[in-house]
Each structure stands twice: as structure tokens, then as C-alpha cells.
Amino acid sequence: MPASSASASTKKPSRSKLAVIGEKALEALIRFCGISAIIFVLAIFFFVFREAVPVLFSGHFNLKEFLFSTKWYPTSMSNVRYGTLALTVGSFSVTALAMLIAVPFGLGAAVYISEFSGPRQKETLKIIIELLAAIPSVVWGFIGLTVISRLIIATTGTPVGVNILNGSIILALMSVPIIVSIGEDALKAVPDSYREAAIAMGATKWQLIMRVLFPAAKNGLLAAVLLGVGRAVGETMAVLMATGHAVQIPHGIFDSVRTLTANIAAELGEAAAGSDHYRVLFLTGILLFAITFAVNITADIVIRGVRKK
């Protein structure tokens, strides 16, 4: 075969060795950053499981009682009982009511910002809503404990103002900025051609929003709502102060409850490291993991089912 004389005439563009090594190093660094997120999550799981699991084999611990009993007496002198049902119901009720309040307001605000407001109004509204997100959760708890509590007592006449309603209002105010930001991004991502086509067909603005935009942006809007739920379930300081911190199954929205998160925050400081109480609190953490995981999985399935349509 004839020697490839062509290679002698073409000159390859030269790069310094430093540039090549530098680029490979940067690529490795970025890959490491990406993998490190997975490593951190696995490390957290490992740590929490390691602290919690020994209590499952300790003999006087009953998993069924832990999940389904309402009696939480970890420091009892006579009869130690670990029952988290009341706490789970507390977390669930506060989050559910909060979402019932936050989702209409959040999605409504997202639609207004995306479809109805002019550019300057859009910027101002987005800045103000971001400010709402910047308020620390302990300040929200304080607002719930003082302002909202007095409002609830004055308008409804219940004896105590720190209850499910109070906690839900505060959680809703904390979740709305998330729902609005991500919802507005989801609506912005819908191509303008959809809007133009709908208007060309004679749709009113309302029909455009309900029949065209919501179905088109539903993945993003569902993601926004789920992130809001995630924020509400994981919230600790605000609910610790605003819900009344009472271990009981509520009979109405004016009853005080205690959430799983507030329970861990209040009791972990005094639990001696390695004691049963300490390990059961970590087990409560695993329970919280499981709940958030279940919420995310159902959401995934719903989105997938919705996508198939």
C-alpha cells in the first residue's frame, strides 16, 4: 500500500501539554462533583441506618407498636413506650391542609405572573415572592406563635391559637414561593406556538390556560407542587412553634398536633448518645425518609401515567 504521504502535508493544530492536562483535570473534577452528590446521599443513609438499626434488635422494642401506637412516652419512669402514629398523623394533617391552601394560591400566582402581567410587573412580583422565600423558618414560627395565633383566637374564638390551622397557614406561606417559581418556569417553557394556535382557534384566555397551558405544563406544575410538599413535610422550626406540640390525634383543624420533625428537634438534644431513645429518634428519621420517598415515587408514577396519555 502506498504510504500515506498526505499526512506529511497536513499540519495538526498544536495544543500545549498544560492545556490538555488541565482540561482532563477539570473534567475529572466535574465528574467527581456529580458523583459526590450520590456519595453524600448514600453516606447520610448509611449514617442514619447505622444509628437506628440496633434498636430494632434490642428485644423490648416492638416495630408494630412504633408504627401504629399513639402513645409516645420515651422518658417514662414506669412504662417506656414508643408510638409514632399520632406524630405521623400530625405531619400528614399539617402538610395536607397547607397544600390545600398553597396550591391554588401558588398556581394562580404562577399563571398571573406568566400570562397576565406585563414585563415590569413580572419582575417586581418575582422579586417580592423571592423575598417571601428568604424569610428564615424560625421567624415564620415566631410569626405563627404571636401574630397568627392572636388572629385565629380573635376570628374563631377557639381557646388556643397554636394548632393545625396555624401551622398550615405558615407552611403554605413558606411553600408558595417554591410553587410560584417553578410553576412559572414550567409555564414559560410551553412554546408560544401553543398559545398562538389556541388564540387563532378563537379560545378565550381562560380556555387557553385551562385547556392548553395546564395540560402542556403539567409535569412541571406537578414537580412544583411536589417540591412544595417536600418543603412542608421537612419543615421543623416553624411547626415546632406554631402547632402547639401536643401528641394527640386531632379531631379538627383547631386541635394542636406534633409533627415527626418537631419531635426529633425537641428531643434529640437530651437523648444520651447510643441510648434507646436516641436510636428510636433516628428510626423516626428513617420513617420520614420513607414517607418522602413514597411521595416522590407516587409522583413519578403519576407523571409517567400522565405522560402516556
Next chain:
Amino acid sequence: MNLTRIRNSLPQRKALLILALCAASMMISCSKKASKNNEKETTSIQVKGSDTMVNVAQAWAETYKSVAPDVEVEVSGGGSGVGLAALEKGTIDIADASRNIKPEEVEQTKKNTGKDPKEFICGFDALAVYVNAENPIDEITLPQLEQIFAEGGTTTTWAQLGVKVPGASNDEIVRVSRQSSSGTYEFFREHVLNKKDFKLGSRDMNGSKEVVELVGSTKTAIGYSGMGYANDKVKMLKIKTDKGVFAPTVENTVSKVYPLARSLQMYTLGDPQGAVKSYVDWILSPAGQKIVADNGYVPLSSTTAVN
């Protein structure tokens, strides 16, 4: 200077990099020098624990600054349980507690740190039962309190105590309690509930002040807290024993006729040394005890005078 032009030319980029490294090293060495200076001059004492004692502890810390300016006392609350747990780990110098240390906590401290906790009683307090100022009730007995607060207790409405609270829509007794890390909670459980557990459904507040505030804003509430936290929206109930009816006052605490009188103590790791010893001695001296009296608690000297 146009930074893009600097970025694009190699020798100027090198100069910028060297300048950045110099600035960073200067900042690091400066901060190291500053901390070294501080270490030579101030010692810090970590105090943690009882929420009942946190106001007194902070008052002591602030006044002690004028006595020994080179000692910095850092006070935090969290409850007697939290303070004793930190002492077990050896992370603090003094634990404040409104209850006595438990034998298993003594054992754990010895195991973790090798030292026995040493107890210093630094004052006395009366645990008062608070109701809203508009509640007509004036006195209560310990068995009645047990029926209200303990698991299996049958008293749930004010009508069962023969009391009608004016202007209240709902007759149910709103129980205000503390979280389980609190020494006040443990003292109440031991001396009023006779070691039985609390009835679930009480509003468990974070601190002594929050209990009084919630009782002050709720007409049908009842709660317990230190006597130093009273304000004009609440009233303290007298306790009726077979020896008579006693209010939570300084005199009744000193003479121990009030049944819920308790001691406030500090725990250190072994015998205190150096700065910690001076601080503890100062707290037990008349100067420190005056601060106890100023904050609404009972100082030591009055009880020793009685004894």
C-alpha cells in the same frame, strides 16, 4: 483595567494569580495572629442546661464580666436534660439543672469522661401552678392536679372542679406542659404525678416563659412553671395540703411549707479547677446570691438562716 484582556494574556494572568495567592496568605496569617492573641487573654466557660435557670445564669454571666473581665461565660438553655447530656459527653464545663442528676447519668459521665459530676446547690425555686388571671379558681390540691395532668386522670373540664371560667366558649381544661428535656417537667412528674406519665395531648412548650405566655392568652388553660416568670395576665394557685393552704412565695419556699419547693443546682466534671472554681465560688458568694434574689428566686443564705 479590562479583565478580559488580562485573562487572555499569559504573563498578566500569572501576575494576577501571584497577587491573589499573596492576598490569601496575608489574610490567613493575620487571622491566626488575632486568635493567638485572644487565646492568651480570655478563657471561656461553657454553661448549658435548665431553662428555669437560664435568666439567672445569663445575669450571673453578665455581672461576672465586671468581676473577671478576662473570663467569658457562655450560657445556653435547652432544658436540664440537654445540659446533663452535654456534661456526660464532656463538651461543657457547668450544667445547670432544676432537677437532681439521675444515677444512670452519673454512671454515663464517669464512663465517658472519667470524672464524677460534682453538685453545687445554688438557689431554690417554687414550682408554681399558673391559671389565667380571669379564672376564678384560687387554690388546688395535689391529687386534683394529678387527676388533671396524669395518664388515666379523669378531670378534663373545669366544671368537674366546680369552676366556671367567664367568657370561655369551651369548658375543656387546656393543659400546658413542658417538653421532656425539661427538669421542670421531671420534677412535676415525680412530685405531683407520683412518677406516672403525663396525659397525652398537652401543649408541650419549649421554655418556662412560653408556658406562662400561653396560659396568659388562653382563658381555660392551666400550666406549671417557675415562680419567677409570673406576669399580670396569669395568677399562681395556692396549694392546699393537710397542713394548710400555701402560696408559692419566697417565705413559703424557705420554710418548705409550700409542697413544690425545689433546689436549683449546678454540676461540674469532678472538683472544679481554675477559672471554673472561681466562677462557682463567686455564684455561691453573697454577690452571686443577690442576683438570684433579684431574679425572683430564693437565695441560699435565707434557707441556711432558717436551718
